[in-house]
Structure formats: structure tokens, C-alpha cells
Amino acid sequence: MNDSAVSPPAAGERYALNPMYLFRWEPTQDAHVLLYPEGIVKLNQTAGDIIERCDGKRTVAELVAELQQRYPGDEERVAEGVYTFLEVFRAKGWIRRQA
Amino acid sequence: MPKDGSVVRLDGQGKPLWLVLELTYRCPLKCPWCSNPVDYARDETAELSTAEWKRVLREGRELGALQLGFTGGEPLLRDDLEELVADARALGYYTNLITSGVGLSEARLSALKAAGLNQIQLSLQSSERELTDTLVGARAHDLKVKVAHMIKAHGFPMVLNVPVFRQNIGQVEDILRLAEEIGVDYLEFANIQYYNWAMVNRDELLPTREQLQAAERAVQAARERLGDRMTIYFVIPDYYEGRPKACMNGWGSIHLTIAPDGVAMPCQEARVIEGLEFPSIRDNSLAWLWNESPTFQKFRGDEWMSPTCRSCDEKEKDFGGCRCQAFLLTGDAANTDPACSRSPHHHLIAEAIAKAHAPGRRIQPLVLRNDRNSRLLGEGSGTGGGCGAAGRADLAVAVVEPSDV
Ligand SMILES: C[S@@+](CC[C@H](N)C(=O)[O-])C[C@H]1O[C@@H](n2cnc3c(N)ncnc32)[C@H](O)[C@@H]1O
Ligand code: SF4
Ligand code: SF4
Numbered sequence: 001m002n003d004s005a006v007s008p009p010a011a012g013e014r015y016a017l018n019p020m021y022l023f024r025w026e027p028t029q030d031a032h033v034l035l036y037p038e039g040i041v042k043l044n045q046t047a048g049d050i051i052e053r054c055d056g057k058r059t060v061a062e063l064v065a066e067l068q069q070r071y072p073g074d075e076e077r078v079a080e081g082v083y084t085f086l087e088v089f090r091a092k093g094w095i096r097r098q099a
Numbered sequence: 100m101p102k103d104g105s106v107v108r109l110d111g112q113g114k115p116l117w118l119v120l121e122l123t124y125r126c127p128l129k130c131p132w133c134s135n136p137v138d139y140a141r142d143e144t145a146e147l148s149t150a151e152w153k154r155v156l157r158e159g160r161e162l163g164a165l166q167l168g169f170t171g172g173e174p175l176l177r178d179d180l181e182e183l184v185a186d187a188r189a190l191g192y193y194t195n196l197i198t199s200g201v202g203l204s205e206a207r208l209s210a211l212k213a214a215g216l217n218q219i220q221l222s223l224q225s226s227e228r229e230l231t232d233t234l235v236g237a238r239a240h241d242l243k244v245k246v247a248h249m250i251k252a253h254g255f256p257m258v259l260n261v262p263v264f265r266q267n268i269g270q271v272e273d274i275l276r277l278a279e280e281i282g283v284d285y286l287e288f289a290n291i292q293y294y295n296w297a298m299v300n301r302d303e304l305l306p307t308r309e310q311l312q313a314a315e316r317a318v319q320a321a322r323e324r325l326g327d328r329m330t331i332y333f334v335i336p337d338y339y340e341g342r343p344k345a346c347m348n349g350w351g352s353i354h355l356t357i358a359p360d361g362v363a364m365p366c367q368e369a370r371v372i373e374g375l376e377f378p379s380i381r382d383n384s385l386a387w388l389w390n391e392s393p394t395f396q397k398f399r400g401d402e403w404m405s406p407t408c409r410s411c412d413e414k415e416k417d418f419g420g421c422r423c424q425a426f427l428l429t430g431d432a433a434n435t436d437p438a439c440s441r442s443p444h445h446h447l448i449a450e451a452i453a454k455a456h457a458p459g460r461r462i463q464p465l466v467l468r469n470d471r472n473s474r475l476l477g478e479g480s481g482t483g484g485g486c487g488a489a490g491r492a493d494l495a496v497a498v499v500e501p502s503d504v
Contacts, residue, residue: 020256020284022193022217028114028163035193037218037258037285038332040116040165093330 009060009086014098016056021094023051034094041094046071050085054095060086114163115355115389118192119367120152122180123172123359127201129236129467130224132262132297132304135172136370138477140470144360149179151381153186155357158385160190164355167192172359175202181210188215195220197260200246201239208253219250220258220287225266226273234266236467247281258285263314263334264297264304271317279329286329288318290336293451294368294423296468299476303465305455308339338448342413343420343436350398350422355389363388365395368423372432398422398433407435407442 009015017023022035032048034041043051049070053063060082068078089095123146124139147155159167167187174180175198187194196211197220211219223243225231231240250257259278261267267274271288278286290311291297297304306314318333325331337344347354347366356364361379364370370377375394389395401409401419408419419425420436428437428447435442454460466472 020218026165026191028165033165035165035217037195037220037256038287040193090327093327096327 009083009090009097011059011061011064013060014056014058015054015060015063015086015090015095016098017051017054018094018096046081047085047089050082051089051095054086054089056098113390114353115159116164116353117166117168117355118155118159118164119168119170119354119356120155120183121170121172121356121358121367122146122152122174122177122183125176126171126173126199126468127176127237128173128199128239129469130234130262130296131300131465131467132264132291133468134292134295134297134367135468137295137299138473139172140473141477146177146359147357147361147380149182151361152179152183155361155380155385156183156187156190156192158380159355160192162386162389165191165193166195168195168197170197173199173201175207181207181214184211184216185214188217193217198222199235199239200243201237203246203249205249208249208255212253212255216255218256218258220260221247221250222260222262223247223274223277224262226270226277230266230270234465236469244277244281247283251282256284257281258287259283260287260289263288263290263306265306265310266304268306268310268314271314272321275317275321275331279325283329285332287332287334288314289332289334292336292368292424293338294371294427296466298427299466301451302455302460303463305338305452306336307456308452311335311339337420337424337436337438338452340438341440343417343424343438345417346421346424346436349418351389351395352399352418355385363392363395365398366423369394371423372426375432403433405433405435411441 020036024033024035026033029042032043032051034043034051049067050063053066058066064079064082067082068075071078086095090097124135126135156167169180169183174196184194184196194215194217196216196218200221221243223231224234225240228240231243232238247257247259259281261274275286290306291304293301293305315333315335318331322331351365354366356367356369357380358364358370361381362370362377363380363385364377369375375397377394378388378392380388383392397403401414404414404419408414417439420439422432424438425434425436426432429444434444437444437447439445
């Protein structure tokens with residue numbers, strides 16, 4: 001693997017939904033879902049909160065700050081959670097790092 | 100806050116999440132591995148009308164379907180395709196068009212875009228003009244490459260589907276390069292499944308293990324080179340796996356296919372299984388077909404399983420494999436899929452591989468999928484089941500049209 005493809009998310013980076021994916025609320029599942037050519041993923045609330053904010057404009061630092069506001073309490077844990085999620089989502093191809 | 104891994108994948112909860120509409124079996128191409136029924140031409144029953152397809156769409160959505168595939172045959176042969184796509188989008192489906200590309204003009208791409216189509220899966224068989232054209236029995240290669248560029252120019256996400264078999268497995272690198280040049284988002288090398296036409300031609304199509312390994316290495320190298328730019332799938336053939344595929348995620352679990360005549364099936368191949376009834380949406384509600392019809396209930400859960408599978412610690416993983424393959428190779432759809440090394444019939448797989456690569460074996464011309472071969476092969480099968488199964492190869496060879504090859 002080449003390094004840039006696997007390096008973990010950094011504060012100044014921006015992520016956007018992979019254009020292959022459709023992200024929306026699905027009433028029959030009572031959840032956000034990701035729809036794409038080969039699959040369906042049902043997201044839990046926090047995963048939905050994060051993906052909703054992967055708009056290619058917000059930086060990772062801004063995204064973390066918003067989530068910390070939404071889930072007040074343990075700021076460090078929220079930040080860690082966001083970073084982990086972003087890395088997992090990117091590895092799955094759901095989101096892409098903006099150039 | 101979340102923990103890693105707390106993303107929930109969706110299980111069906113009894114819903115047919117994946118609806119596939121085979122709009123027609125008609126097709127301008129003649130792929131000798133085609134997964135359509137071998138006797139597709141024998142059935143004169145009229146295709147569903149626009150209004151009937153719309154009823155399927157509505158009832159499917161009521162049952163919770165999310166993903167929708169328009170396939171065939173060649174779905175572009177239906178001139179109500181755009182109308183159906185628009186209807187499906189309004190109902191909230193994610194809409195996929197699965198096409199050979201033949202008939203996909205600029206005008207139709209614009210109309211499909213306006214109708215809200217989400218993505219297009221285009222099939223391509225080779226990186227070489229001559230080989231593609233020979234394999235599909237028509238001058239299609241240049242057209243397919245042109246259509247691929249057009250699809251990207253219209254801003255559609257695109258899956259390039261490459262069915263993999265002996266004739267093209269050595270071209271993985273060239274196909275990768277071509278896909279890169281086109282700007283494909285998803286490249287799917289799908290080792291073909293041996294049912295229907297592919298079963299008729301199995302001896303000529305099945306690659307060797309060495310060929311497979313070389314192809315896998317090429318794919319791995321490309322993944323490293325391309326990183327996030329292209330997602331590459333490599334569907335390996337279960338003949339070489341020792342374990343069956345988790346076919347359809349389990350029978351009647353999340354997949355629902357409607358054939359051109361309205362017959363509801365748990366998968367596109369299910370009609371090969373003799374002894375099952377296949378009622379149509381013309382006479383029944385989709386809800387009844389999915390929830391209550393004997394065919395859909397037949398292989399749900401694990402009651403039906405052979406002792407080999409029922410007592411197996413992997414049954415939650417692969418649900419005992421593929422019912423169609425079990426039927427085709429062993430004659431009983433409830434048997435363990437012979438692709439599994441725990442199956443008492445696993446030797447059938449080894450024998451098929453050996454037969455396809457026997458030194459000094461006589462090479463046979465490929466039997467192309469066309470109406471004439473379909474009628475001939477259809478006559479050979481005693482029931483409505485669609486398959487030219489193992490052992491039918493001799494008959495198959497007898498009906499090759501030399502002008503087609
Ligand atoms: C049956 S075709 C129908 C749509 C259209 N005619 C086409 O070829 O794309 C649907 C898909 O199945 C693939 N396919 C055909 N025969 C297959 C087989 N035996 N195993 C796996 N995939 C197969 C094709 O490459 C295509 O992507
Ligand atoms: S696989 Fe080939 S023959 Fe079969 S429907 Fe598709 S294009 Fe037609
Ligand atoms: S024995 Fe049956 S359940 Fe177990 S791995 Fe094989 S096919 Fe799957």
C-alpha cells in the first residue's frame with residue numbers, strides 16, 4: 001500500500017462522501033442508510049452524524065468540535081471516536097480524503 | 100460516543116431489501132456464459148407490461164426494498180426503462196442499470212439521468228476487440244468502450260463488470276489499464292458462476308488454479324498502485340475455494356428477483372431447480388410471494404439442511420451454500436453445496452476441474468446463447484427447469500452454429 005492511502009486522518013484534512021454512495025434517511029429502517037452499487041449499510045446515530053458532516057468543506061477539526069458539542073462530556077473520547085470512525089469509513093471506501 | 104466496529108450492517112429482518120427486475124430475456128449479444136435460463140426462448144409468455152412492473156415497484160417498496168436492479172437480457176430493449184426508473188426513484192429506491200451497453204445512446208443517457216438513475220453497471224469481456232467480439236458473438240467491443248466514456252461524461256458512477264473465465268483471465272492487467280483510462284469507479288472481476296449457459300460451456304470456460312492465482316496477484320498489485328482511486332473487486336470462483344459462497348445471503352433472506360414473465364424467485368438462477376413451483380406476480384401479491392409462497396419458504400432457516408450443514412459451525416456464515424448448485428451437481432437442492440470440502444459430493448468439483456483441463460482433451464467450440472441453441476437445449480430438458488446441466492455437454496456441442504463462432 002502506498003503511504004498516503006493509509007495514513008490516519010489529520011485535523012486539517014477534509015473528507016467527502018464517495019460520490020458512488022447515496023446517504024439518506026430511511027423510514028422503514030428508522031435510520032440513516034448508505035446505498036451504493038454493491039450494498040446497503042444501515043448506520044447508527046453517531047455514524048450518521050459523522051457522515052452527514054463529511055461534506056468536503058468542514059475540516060476534521062471542525063467536525064470534531066461539532067460532535068463534541070452534540071455529545072458533551074468526555075471531549076477526548078469524542079475526538080478519538082471521530083478519528084477512528086473516519087479511518088474505518090475511509091478504509092471501507094465510503095468517504096474520500098479531499099485533495 | 101461510538102466504538103470502532105459499531106457501524107451496523109443491515110440484516111434483512113425479513114425484508115426483501117434487494118429487488119432485481121429482469122425486464123426481458125431478449126438480448127442482442129450471445130455470451131456463452133450467460134446466466135439467463137438455457138431455455139429462455141421456449142417460454143412465449145408475454146413480458147410484464149409497464150403497469151405491471153410499476154405494481155411490482157410499489158409493492159416492493161411497501162415490503163421495505165431499498166436496492167433496485169434493472170437487468171435482463173438487455174434492459175435497454177424496453178423503451179419504458181426511463182419511465183420505470185423515474186417511478187422507482189420517486190418511490191425511494193437506489194436504482195442500478197445493469198447493461199451490456201448495446202443501445203445506450205447519448206439521448207438515452209440524458210433521459211436516464213433526468214429520470215434519476217443512480218448508477219450504471221456495464222459489462223466488458225476483454226481488453227481486445229477481437230476477443231470481445233468473438234466471445235459475445237457480435238461487434239460490440241468498440242461500442243462498449245465508447246459507451247463507458249459516455250457514461251462517465253454524463254456523470255454516472257460506474258461499475259465495470261468483467262466476467263472472468265479461461266479466455267480472458269490472462270488480460271487482467273490490460274483490463275485494469277483500460278478501466279483506469281476510462282475512469283471507472285468500481286471494477287468488478289467476477290469469476291463466472293457455472294449455471295445455465297456457463298454450465299453448458301464449463302469445460303471450455305473454467306480457468307486453472309494457476310491462472311486464478313496469477314490474476315489475483317495482478318489485482319493485488321493494482322490495488323496498491325491505485326489506492327482510493329478505484330475499488331477493485333475480485334470474486335473468486337467457489338470451485339477453488341473449499342467453501343461455498345453465502346449465496347444470496349441465504350434463500351429468501353434479502354433477495355427477490357422478478358423474471359420477465361412476472362415469476363418471483365429467490366435468485367436469478369432458481370428456476371433451474373426442478374420440483375419447485377414458480378408463481379407469478381400476475382396471479383399473486385408480492386407480499387404473498389415473499390412471505391408465504393412455498394418456494395420462498397422452502398430453504399429458509401436450517402430445518403431443510405442436510406445433517407452435514409445442520410451440525411456445522413459455519414452454517415451462519417454460508418447458509419450451506421447455493422441451492423441451485425447443489426441441485427445441478429447432486430440432483431437434490433437440499434444437499435450441501437458440493438463446493439464445500441465437507442460435502443460428501445465435493446469430489447464432483449475436483450472431477451469437473453480435472454475434466455476441463457485433462458491433457459489431450461478435445462477442445463469444443465463455445466455454444467453461443469441464441470434463440471436457436473436455446474430451443475434445442477430447451478427441448479432436451481424434460482421439465483421447465485432452465486438448465487443444460489452437467490452431462491448435457493454432448494448435446495450442447497451438437498447445436499453449435501459454426502457461423503456464430
Ligand atoms: C445476465 S447480465 C444481464 C445484463 C446485461 N445483458 C449485461 O450483460 O450486462 C447481468 C450480469 O451478469 C453477468 N453474468 C452473465 N453470466 C454470468 C455468469 N455465468 N456468472 C456470473 N456473472 C454473469 C454479466 O456480465 C452482467 O454483468
Ligand atoms: S450476459 Fe451477454 S447474452 Fe446474457 S444478457 Fe448479458 S449481454 Fe446478453
Ligand atoms: S458443511 Fe454446510 S454449513 Fe458447513 S461450511 Fe460446508 S456448506 Fe457451509
